[in-house]
Amino acid sequence: MKNLKLGIFGFGCVGQGLYHVLQQSNSINSEIVKICIKDLNKSRSLDASYFTDNKDELLQNDNIDVIVELIDDAEAAFEIVTTAMNNGKSVVSANKKMIAEHLEELLELQEKNKVSFLYEASCCASIPIIRNLEEYYDNDLLSSLEGIFNGSTNFILSKLLDGVQTYDEVLKEAQDLGFAESDPTLDVEGIDPKYKLCILLFHAFGLVTKPEEVFNYGISKINEFDIDYAKKRGLTIKLISKCRRNSDKIEAYCLPTFIPIGSVLSQTSNEYNAVVLESAFSESQLLYGKGAGDKPTGSAVLSDISALNHNYRYEYKKKSKNQGKFKLCEDFDLRLYVRYDGTSPNFEDFDSIEEKYYSEKGNFLVGCIKLKNLKNSNWLKEASINTIVLN
Ligand SMILES: NC(=O)c1ccc[n+]([C@@H]2O[C@H](COP(=O)([O-])OP(=O)(O)OC[C@H]3O[C@@H](n4cnc5c(N)ncnc54)[C@H](OP(=O)(O)O)[C@@H]3O)[C@@H](O)[C@H]2O)c1
Structure with a gap:
């Protein structure tokens, strides 16, 4: 199993929830390299050395394989996610607004860059609906x-x-x-x-x-x-x-x-x-x-990170099968x-x-x-x- 190096954007409700579930899940082989937030002056529950407000410390960091995007700003999130994929990094996101508004572009980007883009937490937080629609239905x-x-x-x-x-x-x-x-x-x-x-x-x-x-x-x-x-x-x-x-x-x-x-x-x-x-x-x-909520949403993000350990990607079979139907x-x-x-x-x-x-x-x-x-x-x-x- 790979040891995934994570760069996390956002340390609000979901970011902190993810941190807690990661601490309690021994089976996930991953390590947080850096966390990018907006306001460096806010008091945090983790050591200051984890945090930066400079997105390039994550996006341009060759030591980071996976960008986990958990911010509350859809426009900034789109820029982060597109840059990450163009830099060859897989991405996990919970940002339904960003995904719904840019679905086609995001699909093209992951195809072009041969990376994974997973977003189970974006729909109904802890409920594994996307993976079920992809794999079972x-x-x-x-x-x-x-x-x-x-x-x-x-x-x-x-x-x-x-x-x-x-x-x-x-x-x-x-x-x-x-x-x-x-x-x-x-x-x-x-x-x-x-x-x-x-x-x-x-x-x-x-x-x-x-x-x-x-x-x-x-x-x-x-x-x-x-x-x-x-x-x-x-x-x-x-x-x-x-x-x-x-x-x-x-x-x-x-x-x-x-x-x-x-x-x-x-x-x-x-x-x-x-x-x-x-x-x-x-x-x-x-x-x-x-x-909704910190740990339930964090657990869906964790499940996506875990899936990346096995190189999982959505195959979008219905898109090709039902094209224009x-x-x-x-x-x-x-x-x-x-x-x-x-x-x-x-x-x-x-x-x-x-x-x-x-x-x-x-x-x-x-x-x-x-x-x-x-x-x-x-x-x-x-x-x-x-x-x-x-x-
Ligand atoms: N809350 C839920 O139950 C839930 C459930 C499912 C999905 N989601 C989705 O998860 C995402 C995060 O939600 P949340 O509830 O965790 O939001 P939140 O509590 O408001 O936290 C947002 C975090 O994003 C950071 N941030 C904002 N703009 C940034 C930027 N440009 N660069 C770097 N960091 C930035 C903030 O930094 P500061 O700490 O410095 O302010 C904060 O840490 C959203 O897309 C939301 O729709 C949330």
Whole structure:
């Protein structure tokens, strides 16, 4: 087994988590050579000799084989990762934003430089979903993949549905626990889980998408009226990312969704994530685990480092097999609950409306609408309107 020499970028939540899991994993033959951080004046739990703020001390260091990129700045991360690969170093990253935004370029770079680029921690942190899609579901039998891909919004929703804390109190708690991104908008507006969905769309079906092509809607407008609606009907609310194959079309979105209490996804609480896979003969399968936090995320990074010890690379079999076969589709119906107050949604955007409810506390409708009409609607941007999928 090789003795891998690691250069780590970032020593925040995940960087420190990785350090701890590395200390406790005797089987991984690796050594930290240097850690690059942004602010050299911050107090650190390790000896100062480990740290630098000069990226070239890692990127141009012939004694480093593997760059582990764990920073919270996607643009800087892209520069670090591309330079590392061009310098012949394999890379492990947890940066879903950077990967989702630059997937094709990153694939070309690893091919051109004959290096590995692994990023299991970028999707659902501790859940080994990418490696499973690559190795186990390496055929055409997979029909859909959906789940809870964001630990901090799941934490917020779980606490909100408990009804004890306010939205702001719960968001602060999620940030203090290291579950939320530095910019919470990425979590609460459903952008972070959408990045993960883009990465998984590629590993599930070989479909390359740009994040802006996939519709996302977050949880920041959920209020007591919506929570009351759920509770009265034996439902809970989860931020669900979903992709489904329909012949040669792929339907994909990230939207808050009412889930029956007692179902598998309803029981996925707090920072836990879950992925439900449907395939032709095995039918429904579940992967469940912590989707955020220092050591759970660090353990996925560790697993990638361990895989590099065996020269593991993603083969991207579905990309070559399905080249051009699948297209992203927005022409499918969603059954939605839309709560409004004052301004109403444009009823003509809906294919059908099965219920309209008016009261002093608020109004709602339940109806079916094509994703493309929902995406293009102006009414959805109103602060007083919220929508949640009803299956
Ligand atoms: N937190 C989670 O649960 C989780 C789960 C899955 C994936 N991720 C991903 O993992 C990555 C790291 O997240 P995190 O939560 O660990 O972030 P974090 O706690 O905010 O830490 C960020 C680290 O990056 C360093 N940094 C920022 N810009 C840098 C630059 N240009 N060069 C060198 N170092 C730089 C910071 O340095 P200073 O210490 O000097 O400020 C800090 O150590 C992100 O891509 C995130 O999306 C996080």
